[in-house]
Amino acid sequence: MANEEDDPIIQEIDVFLARSLLEKLYLFQYPIRPASMTYDDVTHLSAKIKPKQQKVELEMAIDTLNPNYCRSKGEQIALNVDGTCTDETSTYSSKLMDKQTFCSSQAASNVSRYAAAVYKKGELHLTPLHGILQLRPSFTYLDKADAKHREREAANEGGDSSQDEAEDDVKQITVRFSRPETEQARQRRVQSYEFLQKRQAEEHWVHLHYYGLKDSRSEHERQYLFSQGHGLAENTELIKSPSEYLMMLMPPSVEEENVKPVAPSNVLSMAQLRTLPLADQIKILMKNVKVMPFANLMSLLGPGTDSTAVLRCVQQVAMLVQGNWVVKSDVLYPKDTSSPHSGVPAEVLCRGRDFVMWKFTQDRWVVRKEVAAVTKLCPEDVKDFLEHMSVARINKGWEFMLPYDEDFVKKHPDIVQRQHMLWMGIQAKLEKVYNLLKEHLTPKKQEAQSAHPMVVSGEQRVNMAKAKVKQNYGQLEKELQKQRAEMKSNDASAKMDVANIRIKEEPVSDEEPMDTSAYEGMNNGIVNGLHAEDSVDSLNGHLPGGRIDRVAQELKAFVSSTFKKQFVLTLSELKRLFNLHLASLPPGHTLFSGISDKMLQDMVLDTGCKQILVPFPPQTAASPDELKVYALWEAGDTYDQHRQVLLEIFSKNYRVRRNVIHNQLSQECGEDLNKQEVDRVLKDCCVSYGGMWYLKGTVQS
Secondary structure, three states, rough: HHHHOOOOOOOOOOOEEEEOOOOOOEEEEEEOOOOOOOOOOOOOOEEEEEEEEOOOOOOEEEEEOOOOOHHHHHHHHHHHOOOOOOOOOOOOOOOOOOOOEEEEEEOOOOOOOOOEEEEEOOEEEOOOOOOOEEEEEHHHHHHHHHHHHHHHHHHHHHOOOOOHHHHOOOOOOOOOOOOOOOOOHHHHHHOOHHHHHHHHHHOOOOEEEEOOOOOHHHHHHHHHOOOOOOOOOOOOHOOHHHHHHHHOOOOOOHHHOOOOOOOOOOOOHHHHOOOOOHHHHHHHHHHOOOOEOHHHHHHHHOOOOOOHHHHHHHHHHEEEEEOOEEEOOHHOOOOOOOOOOOOEEEHHHHHHHHHHHHHHHHEEEEOOHHHHHHOOOOHHHHHHHHHHHHEOOOOEEEOOOOOOOOOHHOHHHHHHHHHHHHHHHHHHHHHHHHOOOHHHHHHHHHHHHHHHHOOOOHHHHHHHHHHHHHHHHHHHHHHHOOOOHHHHHHHHHHHOOOOOOOOOOOOOOOOOOOOOOOHOOOOOEEEEOEOOOOOOHHHHHOOHHHHHHHHHHHHHHHHHHHHHHOOOOEEHHHHHHHHHHHOOOOOOOHHHHHHHOHHHHHHHHOOEEEEEEHHHHOOOOOOOHOOOOEEEEEOOOOOHHHHHHHHHHHHOOOOOHHHHHHHHHHHHHOOOOOOHHHHHHHHHHEEOOOOOEOOOOOOOO
16 A cells, blocks of 8 residues: 555547458568668668568668678678679679668567557557567678589589599489388478478468658558557456456466477477386487487486386397497387388388398407498498497498497396397298398407417416406305305205115126115215215216206107197208297296207207208208208197108208199098198298298298
């Protein structure tokens, strides 16, 4: 109340709302005018507008007679823009910069709170603004000057030797085939900056006529700024209650909160990122960064994130290369997409990028020409692959961009082993697709080492060995404790195994009786001075007896189920399927203890399979693992005899015609088989290539 008494009302003014220029009135904000230009009496040479974009261009004259105008500078600009000749296309016909173009931009997207006010005879008349445009100088004449300069340079270079002209005429042409545009691709194209610029350029300019400040037409239009009628019907919007009027003056801020700054579609703030599920966060980060150490990934995900969950999610979108995570190819190149450079489909791009990633698992350096020669992709696609994960070095090639992450490899050996199995499967696939030679499969580290030999003294070797022992001591101690815990848990089964031992009885002479002290010592719990809980096999580097049984059971289950599905497999294909099986198992599984090729082959024979000695041609390029062919001899169904006859045929022939197989099956099985039965047997064991039939995995392309 005291403030109201100190600030008394001295006058009340009637406010009127004028509607004559509604949605027609714009406010132009001119820049600070130079001394040679006054907006009051300046001559507007031309004006044009794009109504949909609310974009205006004004061309205004410059007073060249003003003492503040630099005439030499104006002549130089006109010469640079138009050159020495003047014609209708010249920007400055007077050979002097005597005009300036102003281009508008929207100062505010929401102008509903702004109005133009006119005060006259104690009345305030308001007209809402339809737009506020800021005028800025346009420097398109500089682009024209640059174009003129380039034309002059091209003309001067045109007088060179005819040999150069002939070389310029020979240009490489890239043929691209357009594919049907998908709905997603169309939406991305419509939202692109290039498409929006094209649409804005397509809108035609509407030329305007400018009327000066003192022109009679201007005087007439200014009368529309006043309210035409002072009745209540015209100003009902201004007749409000005090609360409604206050709400109009200070509207709620809900609308402002909803209005967010416009950002590109591929930009996501960290605050928005952390509101997404963990798997989506990792996918977005890997897709944008491409290559990242695990420690950096954890720091970006924020404190309190479970590292185990992160490891589980990152393996779905990335592969391990030199201890660092590299985003998978199918994440960058989704299905039904194509290369922006060559139009190659995503499947081919993924194979090419997988080859580059696999090369970096073998060596830190990759040669671009070698990748292009193997993948047969265009140079732009190959360069994109390499830039994702490496840095170009002059006269050396492309080096992997991050150092080898030893900390992650030491902390997570199970993850490293699983990723190694996945890379083995990818390598086998790449060998078949690209027909890789041995020079592509072997890393070039030996050459680098031979070129720069390193001399290490005996004392240095001893110190390095001691440091390595100290480093691995803690890990070995943990593994020993784990083995002892497993031995105690399997103590009962171990005792049963010892009790069930049966020694084969053989005749022995009276002079040299068989020594059984070791067996007696075993019953007393001591073997060669060792307690039973300290397994002799474990100290010799072998697995405990109970664990061997579990490994054998798991391996037998895998081999049995695989051959019941495939019937015929080469050793190479069986190893590939086994590696994929290992990659799908959880960390710490018993099969990760190490399975040799001999163990795998012995288990194949133990499960009822037989090795088929296929007579491969002498000039075959197959590897030793591809020459070993195994087949399930008895599956327990009605087609066992037919498959056995078929396998006998291929033990004598590398490839056979269908009619020969049909006749042989009819003779051996003693019945006339129909086409469906023969097809069933052939589908189980064989493949057709060039009109001939081969056992699965034996076709040499």
